[in-house]
Amino acid sequence: MAPTLLPVEDFDAETDCNKIRAAFSGVGTDEKTLIDVLCKRSHDQRMAIAKLYKTMFGKDLVKDVKSETSSNFREVMVSLCNSRANFLARICRNAIRGAGTSEGALINVLVGGTKQDIAEIKDAYTKKYKKSLEEDIADDTSGALKHVLVSLLQGNRCEEGVSHEQATKDAKELFNAGKGMWGTKESTFNKILVSRSPAHLKRVFNEYRTIASGDDIENAIKGEMSGDTKNAFLGIVRVIKDAEMYFAEELYKSMKGIGTNDDKLIRLVVWRSEIDLAEIKECFKIVSKGKTLEDFISGDCSGDYKRSLVALC
Template sequence: MAKIHDILSQVCLVDDDAGAGATVKAFVNFNAETDATELVRAIKTKGVDEHAIIDVLTRRSNSQRQDIAFAFERQMKKKLEDVLNSALCEPLKSVLLGLLKTPAKYDASEVKGAIKGLGTNEATLIEILCSRTNKQMQDLCRTYQEVYKKEMKKEIEGDTSGDFRKLLCALVKGSRSEPSNVEDMDLIDTDARELYEAGVKKKGTDVGKWITILTERSIPHLNRVFGRYNSYSCFDMIESIKKEVTKDLRNNFVGLVQCIQSTPEFFADKLSLMLTAKGDLKKDVLTRVMVSRCEIDLLYIRKEFKKKTGKSLHQCLTASTKGDYQRALLALCGGDD
């Protein structure tokens, strides 16, 4: 039982009910009316008081921000989202509008953005669909339907093809087995052997078999499978993927396995890559990771980031961003390590 608990505490594809990894938590002396009044003042101030807006919205939990938005609309007779959309500039606007959405609505808007128009942002789809729990995925699908009046799975099917489509559709089901305190050693061995026989052992790769096992089994089970896999193959799971899977699908499978092994490490790698990049993509990814993980596991991501880069996330954000955008991201970061 202790072993199961240790694994669950490290892998954030399972729910972190205690919020131990969150850098943004519920404000203790919360008053929605008071916060709404402060936002009204900040917006009516000549030139807009961005600092006040940032300080309120980055220091409240998502449910508290929903209450603030309701109170603001009652006071101003306008939606807070619409007012901020007109009053603020990018990239700060994307951070604060993202914080105002529920997690499911934010994910839905990011998925929609990844598949609309010409081309598909595969990296965004993999980042979101690989890292969400069953409940988060079910909430996402339901919210997507409510907001866009279309089924997310069908939209993804229409915008993708081949094995990538099969992988995404399997993830969208949100039907991964839940963790159990009973170890099925026979199934662990069977899955490890089948992954080996479907890949390294044969000519070509049975991608369908890999998809089935990697998207349907529980996270603790799969981590034991990966350990057992090493007794069949001289390559670990990620090395096997890099050897066996074609270039178009390789990064997607690697991302999935990384999320299974450690969601915080997956996001730490992503942040490390983005903080050395340039352009709009950098800001898009930084914003999405900071907004979507600050109430889940950003504290764990910070620790993995420091371990990998030798620098704190706070230091790197300070060096690579500026202005009000920097102020907002550092508030979500929650401190230096």
């Protein structure tokens, strides 16, 4: 995996704290300094800055950033000042709160998160909001989608290798639960897609094509399911097949057409910048037919918001 945001050499947390504090002094805020510091430091370096900032000035960095910035630029800066677990827990909380539930955000985080990510998100969520993420999701979603999300939250995906015999059996079960029957048995898809190892599922998908006379598991999901349940299962399949391409497609969808899904754009750029954004950017050029991620961001965003996202790329 290739991140775009790397640790800076000769890191000095005290110097960075003084730069940030100076950016908040006087009339207005020096947004360029905030971008130069927070968008060019690794997660561990930013956490060291946040900790020392409170020691040096007796103030919380997140609260100061919130009060000194606004709109989407503030969301980027606040996201960078939070630990990764708190950042992802906050995304889940915002997805659940308010009118309706933003299932797309939950699907992105839970489908794209590792077992360690999910354990840390659940712990951070409980500490920050004094509630269980699993209970909140169960209360705010329903049907097959609820079962998928709750299953993903368990973080119990097998990490063992591939069994050809079991892969063939799983592929037959998936076919019989979808195209091979009247209606769809989502519980079978849930059981197999959430619990099996990525290497095993890749074999299952290949076996499925043989059983289904060349048809792909994605086409079965698209044809047999709808709405957020369909998107959740498609997300799982696409992450297993090619996670970087999945996130490139999600980034493209956040900016395609009229308007921008800023929540999704910020979430994915900040999150993946320290994991695999360099590879996602290469996939993005394929999805967008040659345009770079930076080109799209520059066309859809403006001002310090645009500059902060481009800096993370």
